[in-house]
Amino acid sequence: MSTNKMDVKQLRIMANTVRQDVIRMIAEAKSGHPAGSLGMTDVLVTLYFSFLKVRPKKPKDPERDYLVLSNGHICPALYAVMANRGFFPKKELMNLRKIGSRLQGHPHREALPGLESSSGPLGCGLSQAAGMALGLKMSGKKNRVVCLTSDGEHEEGNTWEAVMFAAKYGLDNLIQIMDRNNIQIDGTTDEVMPLRSLKKKYEAFNWSVIEINAHDIKQILKALEQADKTKAKPTIIIAKTIPGKGVSFMENDYKWHGKAPSREQAEKAIEELKKERLRIR
């Protein structure tokens, strides 16, 4: 199984491609969640093009690494990354949220090969990932499990049940990457429900904690490498992101959590991203 590792410049270019795909997909669907999708694009691209062992043509390969997307609403970014990685044809991306599509509004495991779980209802991805990690350990297997979560879903009790559980069973084959973007549907996390120091909370729960700027691909790679080496504890990478990253009028505005751009807005966004692409080195 090859990881087809891209270098940092290639990863940046791929992230730009994915961001354009995400804008086009959500604009075409006329609904969806652009802010989180754009915010986690760099992480997803780095995972699929430089870290995870996956075989797009054999998605159920028993030796694969597992990616569990807990905050399922950012699936446009996951779908775009999967299509670019070769799991399914790119033209299918325009079917997002349409009748009969394999690209459901929130991911459905049974619909699209390569998805490890159906998700969207928040707070239950981490415990599924922990269950997978424990099951793999029980079977003496080396596969890794990576779970993407949001900061908002740390308001769910189920998340903290999973946090305790993963620490109790020393799941060092589990890496959580939390999208720390400080927004949720009704406003900023500070207004809706202050989460305070997630770093201190996780340390108290006996997790290994790494904080990064998750738009710096070198930092993402380094954090993953460190997480991989950590023994006897699960690792959380607190990924500080800018919601709507890459599109000036979406960045840091919670109103773009779950709103599709109009055709004009989408065109403007694509223009910005195309200009940005020329600056990548």
Added chain:
Amino acid sequence: MRLNPNLFTENEEKESTRAGFGKGILKAGKQNKNVVAITADLAGSTKLSAFIKEFPDRFIQVGVAEQNLATVASGLAHVGKIPFITSFAMFSPGRNWEQIRTTICYNNQNVKIVGSHAGIGVGPDGATHQALEDIAITRVMPNIQVIAPCDAIQAEKATIAIAKTKKPAYLRVNRQKSPIITTKSTEFKIGKAQLFKDGSDVAIISCGPIIYEALLAAKELEKKGISALVLNVHTIKPIDKKEIIKAAKKTKAVVTVEDHQIHGGLGSAVAEVLAQNYPTRMEFIGIKDRFGESGSDKELYKKFGLTYKHIIKAVKKVII
């Protein structure tokens, strides 16, 4: 069908259906190394002790966290395990219903949900711990099988059977000791109802240990010249339409009996089958839109209208 010869004699044997589950999971565990047990701080109460002793490395304790119980199990099933999750039915599938819906049923993961202490028969713990809605909330979900065994032997067989099905299942078991109705040689097949007693005037359709009251009612009715058929619909989903329609055609009158709310339970499931295929006069014995309370199982069955005497009254009403 040949029932336990000791039934209704001085030698009547009693055992809880949860104890039957405990024996079943031990056997299922011996048959398949992928069977694992997970509990939310109720290993003893849900009779996992023998399994834990035999397979300590295949037991997982999540603490008092039923949502985690269901979702960790979904993850375990995803990597090839066959998790049996145990708690009180009130909390699993009660508290963790949405997790079961999304991560087990929608994902179609091979998880077995074992809800113990179901029904008002749980007794003195009171209404907070008496799951009277679990059949209703599980049978509405696609992909899941819903089974309520009538005695310990059947619970053991049902446990072994669901371990082999490769899809979600809910197994409803009970705290209280109840009569052994079937025998070791009684065949158990998921989705296949059992004709415990033939009859021609009325069909009493039931599931779970309360079917003992139905058999008792049939015995009493016989003395009064009323011939009652008793059908054990241990599998509420997928339900045995054929046997239910056959019983209705034969008797033209149906009484359903369950230790569960009449809304959404076995009675509703039977009514759905008959309304579409063979509309039949029906009466429903069950909890009638109320919460339970503390008391012994016998006292509660009497107070809430679940005894053979209540069944006889319902039979007389339905046959006109």
